[in-house]
Amino acid sequence: MSKDSILTAIRRGLKRGKLPDDQAAMLRDRMQQHPRHLIPARSRLPHAGQVDLFVRNVEKEFGTVARVADAGAVPAAVADYLAAQNLPPRLAMAPHPDLRALPWASRPLLEIREGRAEATDAVSVQHGFAGIAETGTLMLPSAPERPVTLNLLADTEIVVLRASCIVGAYEEAWDRLRAELDGMPRNVMLVTGPSRSADIEQTLELGAHGPRRLHVVVIEDTDRAA
Amino acid sequence: MHIATSSAFKENASKALSNSGLQKALARSGPSFIARRAAAAAALPEFERLRDTARDIKNHALANLDFYLEAYETKVLASGGKVHWCADAGEARDAVLAICQAAGARTVTKGKSMIGEEIAINDHLEQHGIRPVETDLGEYIIQLRHELPSHIIAPAFHLNMEDWEAAFRKAHTDLPADRTFRERRDVLIEARTKLRSQFLVADVGITGANFLIAETGSSVIVTNEGNGDLTQTLPRVHIVLASIEKCVPTLEDATSLLRVLARSATGQDFSVYTTFSTGPRRPGDLDGPAEYHVVLIDNGRSAMLGTDFQDMLRCIRCAACMNHCPVYGAVGGHAYGWVYPGPMGAVLTPGLIGVDKAEHLPNASTFCGKCESVCPVRIPLPKLMRHWRERAFERHLTPGATRTNLALWAFLARRPALYRMATRAAALGLGWMGRKTGRFAHLPLASGWTGGRDLPAPEGDTFFARYARQQRTQQAQ
Numbered sequence: 073m074s075k076d077s078i079l080t081a082i083r084r085g086l087k088r089g090k091l092p093d094d095q096a097a098m099l100r101d102r103m104q105q106h107p108r109h110l111i112p113a114r115s116r117l118p119h120a121g122q123v124d125l126f127v128r129n130v131e132k133e134f135g136t137v138a139r140v141a142d143a144g145a146v147p148a149a150v151a152d153y154l155a156a157q158n159l160p161p162r163l164a165m166a167p168h169p170d171l172r173a174l175p176w177a178s179r180p181l182l183e184i185r186e187g188r189a190e191a192t193d194a195v196s197v198q199h200g201f202a203g204i205a206e207t208g209t210l211m212l213p214s215a216p217e218r219p220v221t222l223n224l225l226a227d228t229e230i231v232v233l234r235a236s237c238i239v240g241a242y243e244e245a246w247d248r249l250r251a252e253l254d255g256m257p258r259n260v261m262l263v264t265g266p267s268r269s270a271d272i273e274q275t276l277e278l279g280a281h282g283p284r285r286l287h288v289v290v291i292e293d294t295d296r297a298a
Numbered sequence: 299m300h301i302a303t304s305s306a307f308k309e310n311a312s313k314a315l316s317n318s319g320l321q322k323a324l325a326r327s328g329p330s331f332i333a334r335r336a337a338a339a340a341a342l343p344e345f346e347r348l349r350d351t352a353r354d355i356k357n358h359a360l361a362n363l364d365f366y367l368e369a370y371e372t373k374v375l376a377s378g379g380k381v382h383w384c385a386d387a388g389e390a391r392d393a394v395l396a397i398c399q400a401a402g403a404r405t406v407t408k409g410k411s412m413i414g415e416e417i418a419i420n421d422h423l424e425q426h427g428i429r430p431v432e433t434d435l436g437e438y439i440i441q442l443r444h445e446l447p448s449h450i451i452a453p454a455f456h457l458n459m460e461d462w463e464a465a466f467r468k469a470h471t472d473l474p475a476d477r478t479f480r481e482r483r484d485v486l487i488e489a490r491t492k493l494r495s496q497f498l499v500a501d502v503g504i505t506g507a508n509f510l511i512a513e514t515g516s517s518v519i520v521t522n523e524g525n526g527d528l529t530q531t532l533p534r535v536h537i538v539l540a541s542i543e544k545c546v547p548t549l550e551d552a553t554s555l556l557r558v559l560a561r562s563a564t565g566q567d568f569s570v571y572t573t574f575s576t577g578p579r580r581p582g583d584l585d586g587p588a589e590y591h592v593v594l595i596d597n598g599r600s601a602m603l604g605t606d607f608q609d610m611l612r613c614i615r616c617a618a619c620m621n622h623c624p625v626y627g628a629v630g631g632h633a634y635g636w637v638y639p640g641p642m643g644a645v646l647t648p649g650l651i652g653v654d655k656a657e658h659l660p661n662a663s664t665f666c667g668k669c670e671s672v673c674p675v676r677i678p679l680p681k682l683m684r685h686w687r688e689r690a691f692e693r694h695l696t697p698g699a700t701r702t703n704l705a706l707w708a709f710l711a712r713r714p715a716l717y718r719m720a721t722r723a724a725a726l727g728l729g730w731m732g733r734k735t736g737r738f739a740h741l742p743l744a745s746g747w748t749g750g751r752d753l754p755a756p757e758g759d760t761f762f763a764r765y766a767r768q769q770r771t772q773q774a775q
Contacts, residue, residue: 074383074384074385074389074596075383077385078367078383078385078542078594078596078600079364079367079368081596081600081601081603082363082364082367082542082600082603083364084600084604085600085601085602085603085604085605085608086361086363086364086603086604087604090364091362091364091365096365099362099365099366099369099547100369102547102548103369103512103513103547103548106513106547106548106549106550107548107550108550109351109355109550109551109554110344110347110348110351110554112342112343112344112348112557113343113344114342129567133567133570187584188584188585191494191498206567207567207568209568209572214583214585214586215582215583216580216582216583216584219583219584219585220527220531220585220586221531221532221584221585223527224524224527224528224531225528242553242556243550243553246549246550246553256377256514256515256516256574256576257576258377258575258576258577258578258579258580258583258586259531259573259574259575259576259586260516260573260574260576261527261571261572261573261574262568262571262572262573262574263570263571264566264567264568264569264570264571264572265570266570267522267523267524267570267571268522268523268570269435269436269486269522269523270452270522270564271434271435271436271439271452271453271454271523272435272454272459272462272482272485272486273323273326273327273457273458273459273482274326274327274330274331274452274455275482277482277483277486279486279490280435280486280490280522280523280524280525281433281490281493281494281497281523281524281525281528282523282524282527282528282570282571283524
């Protein structure tokens with residue numbers, strides 16, 4: 073069987089047999105501890121600074137951001153964004169309890185369908201699990217209440233993210249994921265700005281296969297002075 | 299099948315130099331890659347130290363590769379996926395075909411994968427009545443034009459707007475013939491529309507993997523377009539093609555490598571979509587594939603472990619080496635004659651298809667060292683090319699005239715007094731012969747040089763004599 077022959081060939085190359093138990097135990101320990109390596113200093117800031125850095129980086133990568141004072145202001149922010157972009161008021165929304173709890177009734181003109189995205193959807197609303205300030209990256213782990221297709225099929229993706237879920241470095245987001253979710257989700261997308269391609273004459277064009285627009289609504293749920 | 303034409307590098311290079319479309323593309327795109335990487339590196343004070351970290355992580359993973367691959371497989375199985383271990387390209391093609399046939403697949407979408415090119419999976423599927431559709435924009439036009447990618451992250455590096463228009467007009471005959479392609483955006487929108495329908499009908503999606511993670515059993519893809527994600531999310535079956543050296547221990551290890559990958563490749567701080575996939579759809583999930591297969595491919599890698607070429611297995615396929623290579627910049631990727639071009643190709647290709655078929659590639663270098671200076675995992679590419687040159691020489695693959703001249707040079711170089719005498723005589727003689735014009739349009743034994751340009755006549759003394767004189771002056775001061 074090829075598995076055995078490949079492993080044998082690797083060990084022959086490394087000039088040793090199977091790792092002795094004590095060394096294997098050390099490597100298992102390393103995986104369990106998953107030590108961090110050098111983390112760039114740029115995101116080592118007070119939390120308010122991390123939120124600002126996150127917003128700056130999303131915008132640098134051609135995303136847009138609306139900052140709202142509380143969850144109650146999200147439906148208005150979404151409706152205003154759609155109107156400003158001349159988009160239809162129809163949303164495919166993640167069936168996430170945090171999103172369901174928003175006062176959508178305050179905007180009766182918004183048509184909301186919960187579930188995964190279909191190819192015909194123009195706008196999706198996704199639940200942001202974490203924001204990573206280092207590069208303005210959203211962490212979007214899959215779950216029944218957070219379908220992956222919402223990140224891919226619509227022309228415009230809107231992500232609702234609590235400021236308290238914004239961290240400095242990727243490593244902090246991984247730790248949150250390990251702490252709050254039951255094991256590695258099936259799919260974890262790290263999304264930095266809208267889809268793009270530079271394959272034609274090495275010149276950047278937005279909106280290749282994924283969303284042409286990425287809009288993040290940040291709920292300022294932390295005390296800015298803290 | 300891609301028949302390697304690496305042994306015809308010289309002929310390929312001559313053709314490339316006189317290909318005006320290619321030269322236009324190279325002149326446009328080369329400098330921008332270099333500037334973008336430089337800006338990204340300069341914006342991150344820790345960048346050089348992150349390169350050391352990246353190198354150390356890959357070295358640790360390679361030194362324990364058997365352990366981490368087994369740990370990785372355990373995790374994939376636990377998440378409901380399957381791992382197919384394949385010793386060579388043939389086994390890998392058969393494994394992919396068997397999965398596709400079991401799924402009753404007629405259309406297969408593909409994310410960009412260099413190992414997919416290496417094992418020539420598209421041809422194999424086509425021969426068995428399955429239609430592969432490349433979905434990365436660059437790979438899509440490469441497939442339409444039936445050629446190999448000319449660059450590992452920018453497959454259509456060698457093409458210009460007029461080539462895109464021509465290929466699209468030829469392939470998309472269902473669209474109005476009088477439509478116009480005024481700007482790049484028109485090309486992009488047409489491709490997006492055409493490929494969207496393919497994503498929706500595909501039965502199987504095949505992607506590559508930038509990393510495999512032992513801790514979680516995840517495969518990682520990195521794209522800007524989102525095509526890889528559509529490929530692995532929409533069809534019923536997802537197949538990951540990955541070579542064995544992609545395996546790293548933890549999420550933190552992969553994260554550290556990702557910090558140098560995009561910056562070295564496109565000069566982005568981070569690619570748009572970095573996606574970690576772990577097994578098939580879970581209970582309650584509204585989307586995602588029902589089956590998740592990893593085709594794990596050796597194809598020559600294990601034979602590089604423990605040799606001079608082990609360092610090459612650190613490569614994370616960022617393409618910085620080719621972006622900065624003066625030889626690649628002059629002749630482009632196709633001249634290298636197989637899947638991997640540029641300095642990384644010059645080292646990897648002889649290892650994968652044999653130095654007898656790729657002997658020219660390690661010689662296609664000025665040894666300027668730029669590739670090593672930008673490699674995010676610090677692969678000593680010039681040193682590895684030199685090792686291949688030595689092997690080719692030892693195996694008598696080097697042409698007779700080159701061997702004779704090298705032997706003559708070696709004879710002199712080992713006898714410094716004689717060497718200085720000979721070079722002094724040559725410098726004085728040539729200087730005298732060329733004293734009128736200061737250059738030679740023709741010179742016996744130097745037609746390789748004078749065929750393309752004049753050879754300047756030496757002025758005055760040899761380097762050694764001048765150096766010695768300078769040293770004496772400095773000491774006297």
